[in-house]
Amino acid sequence: MKLQYQLNAAFTALLLVIMAVTGYFIYSLILDILIQDEQRQLKQKGEILIEVLNEENYGDRESLEKFSRFLDDQDLQLFLYDRKNNAVFYSTMPNSVAQGFFNNNNFADNKEALWEFENNKYVTSRIVVYPANSGLELILLTPMNDLQAVQQNFVFRLFIVFMIGGIAAVLLSYFLTKKLVTPLTMLKVQLKKVEKRKFDDLERVEASGEIKEVEESVFEMAEELKNYMKSQQTFFQNASHELKTPLMTIQGYAEGIKDGIFDEGDKENGLEVMVTEVKRLKLIINEMILLAKLDSEPDVYQPEKITGETFLKQIVDRALPLVNERGIHFTHQAEDNCHFIADEEKLLRAILNLIVNGIRHAKTKISLQIFKQNGATYITVEDDGEGISDEMMPHIFHRFVKGKNGETGLGLAISRAIIERSGGKITVDKSTLGGAKFIITFPGN
Known part of the structure; x- marks a missing residue:
């Protein structure tokens, strides 16, 4: 499967999961809100009825019969509950229904907000009848069918919104992933050109x-x-x-x-x-x-820690016979506490290549210095010969590039390969002695 389709599928799956979880919580939350709102409305209606009851001075139970006729006209589902005797004093519903509610639910539990009767649920609200010591409570009910219808209607609309938002999000995802994947596709084409060694046909790819x-x-x-x-x-x-x-x-x-x-x-x-x-x-x-x-x-390269003084002594011992034979003045010095990591045998060959190269071109003297500067260790080899021309300098370390009196044209290339394998860097410049100056740099350890 292409990367673009994988990204779209992953985004769509994630979007569906988020929408499902969000829809579930909204579905549950809407029902709770509707129940609380219905209880609030029932309580308001109940408080109005209690105020009417108090204003008409229905103080005794006989006078409550007049109040019952008033309730019949309100088209309300309610009970007038006698808490002291745990009995229903009055109900606007038929006696059989009222008795069924009383048998299926605990009227004495004033914390129960939902009642059940004949597989239906009802929202309840209680209001104490004044005076409080009368023990009478007005219990109003409303079926949850209406609330569930409102809930389902809301969820249906929410589903429509989710569908429209989901389709828009998927289309946007397709656009963005296409914008993301297109540079990769173009880059793949350029890699195919590299594979076929068509380096001159490469084209840059716009990306970010x-x-x-x-x-x-x-x-x-x-x-x-x-x-x-x-x-x-x-x-x-x-x-x-x-x-x-x-x-x-x-x-x-x-x-x-x-x-x-x-x-x-x-x-x-x-x-x-x-x-x-x-x-x-x-x-x-x-x-x-x-x-x-x-x-x-x-495996041909075995690095180890090398101290500057010991390394200088080995170079001098090997270069001294050739220096004496050519009558060249050889100055050398190594500062204390200079060290670097390299294959000692290979690095000796690299430096000796530079020394021999310097002796071959020097007029009277050659210099070798080992010192530290800014945390790095430096080795410099310079002579007082004719130096290296500006045209030759960029190519001096290439293979089979020979200067004047050169032999195989591989010595400096070998030196560079060994030094770079040691983690160092070699450059060439003009020496203050008049000839060439090779500078080897080893980073601090």
């Missing part, structure tokens, strides 16, 4: 609230997916190119040696070139495998 947030997330996801697929395509193109070049060199020398077209000197040189190209191929393949593992294998 949470659906707008979902729409924005979908288009952001589509943009990221588009960029990822484009980068993967570029990666494979670059990878095939990088692998093809040394393979062609190896193939050329191998075929030349096989066909005997090289003399002994050229043959030795060709073998050395082949060994060099094989090592280069091995390096490229290993780095590609590492990048693939960092992207797809969670």
